[in-house]
Structures are given as C-alpha cells and as structure tokens.
Amino acid sequence: LIHDDLPCMDNDDMRRGKPSCHKAFGEATALLAGDGLLTLAFEAMANAKEIPADRAVLAISELARLAGISGMIGGQVIDLQSEGKPVDRDCIIEMYTLKTGALLRAAADIGCLLAGASTEQRAAACRYAADIGLAFQIVDDLLDAEGDAQALGKPTGSDEKNGKSTYVSFVGLDEAKQTVADLTRRAKSALTIFEGDTSALEELADLLADRNR
Amino acid sequence: LIHDDLPCMDNDDMRRGKPSCHKAFGEATALLAGDGLLTLAFEAMANAKEIPADRAVLAISELARLAGISGMIGGQVIDLQSEGKPVDRDCIIEMYTLKTGALLRAAADIGCLLAGASTEQRAAACRYAADIGLAFQIVDDLLDAEGDAQALGKPTGSDEKNGKSTYVSFVGLDEAKQTVADLTRRAKSALTIFEGDTSALEELADLLADRNR
Numbered sequence: 130l131i132h133d134d135l136p137c138m139d140n141d142d143m144r145r146g147k148p149s150c151h152k153a154f155g156e157a158t159a160l161l162a163g164d165g166l167l168t169l170a171f172e173a174m175a176n177a178k179e180i181p182a183d184r185a186v187l188a189i190s191e192l193a194r195l196a197g198i199s200g201m202i203g204g205q206v207i208d209l210q211s212e213g214k215p216v217d218r219d220c221i222i223e224m225y226t227l228k229t230g231a232l233l234r235a236a237a238d239i240g241c242l243l244a245g246a247s248t249e250q251r252a253a254a255c256r257y258a259a260d261i262g263l264a265f266q267i268v269d270d271l272l273d274a275e276g277d278a279q280a281l282g283k284p285t286g287s288d289e290k291n292g293k294s295t296y297v298s299f300v301g302l303d304e305a306k307q308t309v310a311d312l313t314r315r316a317k318s319a320l321t322i323f324e325g326d327t328s329a330l331e332e333l334a335d336l337l338a339d340r341n342r
Numbered sequence: 343l344i345h346d347d348l349p350c351m352d353n354d355d356m357r358r359g360k361p362s363c364h365k366a367f368g369e370a371t372a373l374l375a376g377d378g379l380l381t382l383a384f385e386a387m388a389n390a391k392e393i394p395a396d397r398a399v400l401a402i403s404e405l406a407r408l409a410g411i412s413g414m415i416g417g418q419v420i421d422l423q424s425e426g427k428p429v430d431r432d433c434i435i436e437m438y439t440l441k442t443g444a445l446l447r448a449a450a451d452i453g454c455l456l457a458g459a460s461t462e463q464r465a466a467a468c469r470y471a472a473d474i475g476l477a478f479q480i481v482d483d484l485l486d487a488e489g490d491a492q493a494l495g496k497p498t499g500s501d502e503k504n505g506k507s508t509y510v511s512f513v514g515l516d517e518a519k520q521t522v523a524d525l526t527r528r529a530k531s532a533l534t535i536f537e538g539d540t541s542a543l544e545e546l547a548d549l550l551a552d553r554n555r
Contacts, residue, residue: 132377137369156350157422160373163356164345164380165411171384175399182395186388189402193385198378231481 131163135203146282167196180243188239195235216294220261225296230262253322260316261334264309268338270297271305281342285310313338345376346418359495380409393456408448417441429507435476436507443475464494466535473529474547477522481551483510484518494555526551 134141134149135156144150151159174180174189194200204227212218237258243252254297270288274297288295297305316334320327347354348369355365364372385395387402404425407413409545417440424433450471454464483501487510491498510518531538531549 135373137373146365158419159344160348160350161415161418161422165415167377167380168406168410168415172410173402175403175406182399186402190385190388191400193381193388197385198380202374202381206371206373211372213351277432279404279482 131159131166135159138205141283143283146249159228170196184243188242189277191239192235193241195231195238200227200231201229204231211294213292218296218299221294221296221299225263226259229266230259233258233262233265244325250322253319257316257319257330257334260319260320261337262313264312264316264334265337267296267305267309267312271302271309273297274302276314277341344372344379344440348372351418354496397456401455404452405448406456408444409509413440413444413448414442415464417444424507425498426505431509431512434507434509435510438479439472442479443472446471446475446478461537466481466532468498468531470529470543470547473525473532474550477525477529478550480509480522480525481553482520483508484515485553485555486523490554522551 130144131150133139133145135151141149143149147153149159150162154162170192171189174185174192177185180188196202198206202226207220207224209226211224234255237254240250241254246254272281273285273288273295276285287293288298296308300308313334317331320330343357344363346352347357348364354362356362360366362372363375367375383405386403386404389399390398393401409415411419417437420437421435421441424437447468451464452466459467484555485494486498486501487507489498500506501511509521513521526547533543542548
C-alpha cells in the first residue's frame with residue numbers, strides 16, 4: 130500500500146484519513162519503508178520458531194508466489210498496462226483476482242497449511258478467499274463511484290476522473306452490487322467443508338461486502 | 343539497484359552504460375520490477391528442493407535480516423538521513439558496512455551455512471565479505487572522484503556535485519587507496535581458516551579493488 134500510493138503509481142495523498150507515507154515522510158523513505166516491510170514479512174515467517182521448518186518453507190514459497198510477479202505484483206502490472214486502453218471484463222476480473230485476491234488467498238491457504246488441513250479444505254479456503262477478494266475490489270469501485278469521501282478518508286470519483294475501466298463502469302451499479310452479493314453468498318457456502326465454528330469468517334465476508342470505507 | 347536508480351533515490355539515468363530500468367520502462371514498472379525481484383529472491387530460496395528445510399529457513403532468515411531494515415535497507419536510510427548534514431567518518435563506515443557489506447556478508451554466510459561450515463568458518467567468511475564490501479564501496483567513491491566515465495558507463499563527479507560526504511572526501515584519495523589495499527589484504531588473510539582452494543576468492547578481492555568500473 131505504501132508503494133501503491135507513490136506518485137508514480139496511484140499518487141494518493143491520503144490513506145485512511147491521514148497523509149500517505151510519502152506525503153508524511155518523503156518519497157525516498159516511503160520507497161525504503163515498503164522494501165523494508167516486504168523483506169520483514171519473510172524474516173518474520175522464517176523466524177517463527179514454533180512452526181516446523183518443512184511447513185515454514187512451504188508457507189514462504191506460497192506467500193512469495195502469491196505476492197510476487199505471478200500474484201499481486203502481476204496484477205499491478207496488468208493494471209498499469211491496461212491504463213488508457215480498452216480492456217474487457219475478463220481482463221478486469223483477472224486483474225482483481227491477482228491484485229487483491231492473491232494475497233487473501235495466501236492468508237487463507239497458509240493458515241490451512243500451517244494447521245495441517247487437507248487438500249480439499251485448502252481448496253475451499255482458497256475459493257472463500259478468492260470470492261471475498263473479488264467482492265472487496267468491486268466494493269472499492271462502488272465506494273469510489275458513490276461512496277462518502279468523509280467516511281472513506283479519501284476523495285471519491287477518481288476512477289471516473291482518470292477514465293479508468295472498472296467492473297462498475299462495465300456492468301453498472303446495480304449489477305455490480307448483485308455480483309458482490311452473489312460472491313459473498315458463494316464465499317460463505319465454501320466454508321461448509323469445515324467442521325469447526327466458521328461464523329467469524331462468515332461475518333468477515335458480510336463486513337467486507339457492507340463496508341462504507 | 344533498480345529502486346536505487348529511481349528519481350526519488352539516486353536519480354541515475356544510466357546503469358552499466360545502458361538506460362536504467364525506469365528510463366527504459368517508466369517509474370511504475372521499475373518500482374514493481376524491484377518489488378517483484380525482491381519477492382522472487384525469497385521464492386527461489388524457499389523452492390530450492392535440494393536444500394534441507396531447516397537450513398533453508400535459516401538461510402531465508404539471514405538474507406532477510408541482512409537485506410532488510412537492520413542491513414542494506416537500514417544503510418540506505420542512514421544514507422538518506424545524512425544527506426546535506428555534517429556526518430563523521432564512523433557514520434560513513436557504518437553506512438558502507440550496511441549498504442554493500444551486509445548483502446555480501448549474506449552471500450558468504452549463507453554459502454557456509456548451506457555447506458555445513460563451522461561457526462569459526464562462518465565468522466571468517468563474514469569478515470572476508472565485510473572487508474571486500476567496504477573496499478568495494480570506497481572504490482566506488484574513488485571511481486566517482488577520478489574514474490573514467492566511459493569505462494564506468496555513468497557520469498563521474500556526482501558526489502562532489504551533490505555535496506555528498508564520502509570516505510574519499512574525508513581522508514583524501516591517497517589514504518582511501520591505502521585503506522582499500524589494507525582491507526583487501528585483511529580480507530584475503532581471513533581465508534586461511536579454509537582448507538580448500540581459496541584462490542578464486544582471493545582473486546575476487548583483488549578484482550574488486552582494482553576495477554575501473
């Protein structure tokens with residue numbers, strides 16, 4: 130997010146109602162803070178002594194894959210390359226799936242992996258995460274299109290102003306809201322494979338769909 | 343290096359005689375390329391199937407520590423904060439030790455770690471790497487002060503132009519050259535603990551000290 134706010138990327142001055150990192154501390158510091166935190170994530174995983182080494186290595190590999198050029202960063206590159214160009218709906222869905230979905234999938238899958246879940250359970254957790262990730266990103270579009278800048282802590286209308294193709298600009302507000310509802314329902318139904326109490330995960334899906342910021 | 347060349351950092355248009363990444367592909371792509379490569383380094387380490395998991399985890403932790411906020415990135419932050427301020431010689435040495443030395447130390451130490459070297463051997467390899475790293479950085483100053491821009495593939499004199507305190511600006515050209523020679527000699531003598539053929543490492547130390555680019 131620190132790198133995403135930089136002038137060469139989204140050029141966002143505000144993040145959650147406060148000046149973004151580069152506004153508060155300068156661009157060079159923001160660049161290094163992002164690099165430092167990215168590196169620290171892997172250091173923290175490698176230093177988690179309570180995790181058996183074989184599982185830690187798999188978890189690190191999975192996070193790197195889904196955060197990196199085949200995941201989140203790949204999604205950012207698609208976003209960048211599609212700027213000012215006509216893009217189709219499939220391209221937007223793929224970009225959303227990578228930009229936000231991949232990291233949520235990493236969180237869900239690594240949790241399962243470390244807990245010793247079955248292949249079926251891991252796949253279900255990934256489906257849940259992919260669906261709420263896609264819903265999250267469409268809600269972002271909706272908030273930019275009709276949200277409250279005050280609640281959001283950042284200006285709205287930037288997608289339209291920047292001529293950016295979003296899922297909402299393709300299908301309209303009503304169908305986009307329906308898609309969010311469908312994805313949220315499907316995400317929750319993926320949780321039935323788990324025997325334990327999944328209510329917190331169901332609530333999370335609803336919370337992300339209904340958020341106003 | 344891609345991030346280091348960016349306008350908000352060193353703002354270098356050339357790297358090894360070619361346009362730097364952001365000049366060739368734009369700032370946003372350069373930012374993402376750096377993030378992608380940083381992530382890929384950890385993915386590659388985690389995917390090295392021939393390495394036992396317990397050693398791989400130690401190696402990942404060591405690389406992250408020495409590349410991150412306590413290592414290379416920490417050195418960059420010191421560099422940034424000392425810009426335009428009076429800095430002393432110890433501060434310059436610490437900055438060089440972190441900026442370049444830390445990554446070279448990681449390479450030397452991780453090689454030893456993966457090969458099952460003793461604690462003493464690992465310490466000796468780290469001393470070797472720290473000394474050639476410091477020498478490397480001082481040679482960088484010397485090349486900027488009196489090097490051949492053609493051979494170097496980038497303009498010289500930028501430190502003086504930017505009013506940057508370097509080891510050379512503190513002690514002068516002659517003493518800086520003497521320091522490089524001393525560090526190179528000491529680096530090579532640290533290798534005596536190893537029983538095998540260390541001539542390639544001795545040559546590397548000489549090569550880095552004598553380079554003209």
